[in-house]
Amino acid sequence: MPKKPKSLRDLANPERELTHTIDGRGEGSRSSFEVINPSTAAPFARCPDASMDQLDRAVAAARAAFTEWSRRSFAERRRFLHKFAARVRDYADELATVITREQGKPLSNAAREIAGTAHSLEAMSNIKIKDQVLRNDGKNRITLQYRPLGVIGAITPWNVPVGLASHKIAQGLLAGNTMVLKPSPYTPLATLLLGELSRDILPPGVFNVLAGGNEIGQRLSEHPGIDKISFTGSVATGKRVMASASGTLKRVTLELGGNDPAILLDDADFDAMTPKIFGAAFANCGQVCMAIKRLYVPAQRYDQVCDSLANLAKNYRVGDGFEPDVQMGPLQNKMQYDKVLDVLEDTKRQPGVRILAGGHTLNQPGYFLAPTIVADIGDDARLVTEEQFGPILPVLKYTDVDDAVSRANDTRMGLCASVWTNDVEKGAAIAARLEAGTVWVNHHLGSEPDVPFGGFKESGLGREHGVMGVQSYMEPQVINVPVAATP
């Protein structure tokens, strides 16, 4: 058991006052807002609400820290990030508890998010960025190299609050930038803790964390002291971020929503694959950007697949994430709960539709919805055309694979997709026809530190993860040197 500094004990106590991290120090705010536990729909903590002055000071601290941090070698910055990863592991239980309380996911899933956070901090900081000699022909040596951008504004959503932040921290800081991170006001607490845990590890000003409402995000996106925005969230907000960032022509990376299709081919091993498909649709209560949001099934196997999905849904254990054996928690907030219920009402009004499982809320406090399987719904219903971001899966029938591919592609989004088959080469060929940033064969979900991730179309702009991801936090620079003739 590592020795924990006195100041960092009792981190998961909801009574404990949490603070922003500005220039390596903790700071409260004059005003604060309530944080609600989605499993009870009741507030359990207050969160400091950063002022614009605090935002300006965080940006100034990050700018001041940039010169020294950017001059350090990759190896040095990597050591800092490895230490931070170890610190996160030391406090994994506390962080997971806070995530379950504020986000609602089962404690085992929150623990996985924290393990993933530590892993990403470590694995992404191991990525190597090398200069590339483009030409060396005796006359000129032309080298392409990458230099850090400056101060990164990082903005995160409420579905995987700390896990998604860790990608931005690792890539942004490894590249030599400093950062101001703003979590969602629905799930700010574990991210504030991350800031607190970093204070005696990272040099002051390198990593600042501010909690606050959407206006802090907007100001960050407009701020002249910020060089790049790395944003993860909805398509609508992503467009606003891009507009705000245009005033200073900031670099932007946008990781946005998805309406991911999965296509089951008629040769698939249905018994083995259906539970995997179910898991990839209902993970985190369907609140995953890359969850399966539409499932295309061949007509001759339609009833079989629908029955087995309905069976899985009826036996899925839903409840408070702290209860043992719970597999799915609530929707994370009232706004999302109301939105998903609205989509459900629209679904029920569709002609000929059948609700095979779920279709109702749970009779208890909290934002719970039973896992819902929907059959015989038209392609133009909201459940099919929009990102539901909740535990409702439409199962769509097809008779011809080309038709399934074109219906799968008929969306403004293009984050991920999957093809399920016993013939992986055939699966790979169909995968290449799908308009999505990542297409899996025989699985769906997961992001890997060394594999670029991002969306086609309105699912985003740019890529994170891997060499490409780290380079997106850097500016390419060409150095063109005449090669002196040998005397």
Ligand code: NAD
């Ligand atoms: P959201 O867009 O409502 O909010 C995301 C963040 O943006 C929050 O921190 C919010 O405070 C901030 N924000 C709000 N208005 C802003 C503005 N005008 N300027 C700057 N920042 C602003 O998203 P959400 O509801 O928190 O998250 C759910 C969405 O995120 C879903 O669409 C989901 O698919 C998407 N998502 C995408 C990925 C990915 O990697 N592609 C990962 C997770 C979630």
